[in-house]
Amino acid sequence: MFSYEEIKQIRNQFPILKTNETNSIYFDNAATTQKPVQVINTIKKYYCNFNSNVNRSVHFLDNFTNNYLELSRKQLKYFINAKYREEIIFTTGTTESINLIAFCISKFIKKSDDIIISHSEHHSNIIPWQVLSQNNKANLKVIPVNSEGELNIRVFKKLMTKKTKLISISHVTNTFGILNPINKIIKTAHKHNSLVLIDGSQAISHITIDVQNLDCDFYVFSIHKMYGPTGLGILYGKKKVLDKFPPYKCGGGMIEKVNFKKTRFSGLPFKLEAGTPNIAGIIGTNKALQLLVNYSIIKINSYETKLLKYAIKILSNINGMKIYYNNSKLTKILSFNIENIHSFDLGKLLNNYGIAVRTGTHCAQPIMEYLKINGTIRISFAMYNTIEEIDIFYKYLIKCLDILR
Incomplete structure (x- = not known):
């Protein structure tokens, strides 16, 4: 598990986390990760x-x-x-x-x-x-x-x-x-x-x-x-x-x-x-x-698991929340829908607050058709994400839902 100082050190190696004008939160790591200054x-x-x-x-x-x-x-x-x-x-x-x-x-x-x-x-x-x-x-x-x-x-x-x-x-x-x-x-x-x-x-x-x-x-x-x-x-x-x-x-x-x-x-x-x-x-x-x-895949996995569990815990309190799937075999990806809210609409509103998530079928239409859903909102974590970012995400998610409901 990473300490606070280690997370700070990790984040300092990614220029986009420091220079992005929108001060955005990047939760689309399953699509692509950000690049460290060394690369x-x-x-x-x-x-x-x-x-x-x-x-x-x-x-x-x-x-x-x-x-x-x-x-x-x-x-x-x-x-x-x-x-x-x-x-x-x-x-x-x-x-x-x-x-x-x-x-x-x-x-x-x-x-x-x-x-x-x-x-x-x-x-x-x-x-x-x-x-x-x-x-x-x-x-x-x-x-x-x-x-x-x-x-x-x-x-x-x-x-x-x-x-x-x-x-x-x-x-x-x-x-x-x-x-x-x-x-x-x-x-x-x-x-x-x-x-x-x-x-x-x-x-x-x-x-x-x-x-x-x-x-x-x-x-x-x-x-x-x-x-x-x-x-x-x-x-x-x-x-x-x-x-x-x-x-x-x-x-x-x-x-x-x-x-x-x-x-x-x-x-x-x-x-x-x-x-x-x-x-x-x-x-x-x-x-x-x-x-x-250098940071160890084992430690990275442990830290990302902590982020995932925390996100599931606080998002589960939202009325109408459906998490796919809330079990012990999930790894660093959390897909969800909220009753009567289209994933695209919610994703666009979150973007207005500088939060990047993935919406839609995620290039996997057969499983979406099997589940009879038109897509999900997907957040995915990397070693540079933080508990604080999840709290901010939760805060603006609630604001978005107030607008859409």
Whole structure:
């Protein structure tokens, strides 16, 4: 748990918390986190002092840049405890990581094979599998949720057959912040020789991740949700699986030899990283990782849990409040509705008081339709949020409700 002085120290590292003219409260961290000065300065320093491409030339700038890029790959390997550095693939984000996997495994998915996802997935973890299933005439099966928003594991086990080739599931749901039982899912899947992809977008900066311990085949996440730059994602995949993947895109940086008769591709990780990468973002990522390591994911999780519990406690007193879902498996995300109040209307009014929340379906329309609601108000916490901010949010929430009722 963080002390008052530690929270003050953390907040001082985020320029937007000090310079924002509206003096806003930022409760939309599940969409993207703010960036610390270390990340911002590192990116600026790269462009001002070391700008160069990577793996293209022999001059000192290229060598310097390449060394820092590979340092970030090495640090990411340690951060999630991957076995090999070449199991870390740079992409543009979680969306591309999932699409890359869907493209590369499509050659292994046959007619009548099964792919399993859950009812509470983000669109980015629905549509690629929907398209793949349609193109290959495979079956897309969906794990339902129970009355508490949790996956129905009993039904999941019934969905599993010898034809199941892949399960793709979120570690933490972006709609309600529910922690899915991925350990059980991975063990069950592997008994049926099925691959498992875990979308870790909402978990990576809040839960300690050990991919070897989890034994998942893929783990994907976006750097911008862990205090790093936008436009950068990480695809972890077991080397023995990635070795079988064909190239996803073709171009510079991923070949050994080209002639007009045949091309010989590089090995991992470069085989899956065609073209110039987001060099500045990758270099800046190292500073974001240092921030998380220095403050400890365990301490961050403990502090954010305190914020979540406090928010649930005071919001539960509001007449007509419906929290989805008020149980022990929630993590740093709180979604709610208030009877007879549209989430968009409330979100717009809160914005007038400088409070940033997410409204709507959160890129997860199927689960909203299942619940027969047109969206929710979502607040999501980060290490720089405070109890005082929650009190201010509560104060202006009451004012907004007085206006709307």
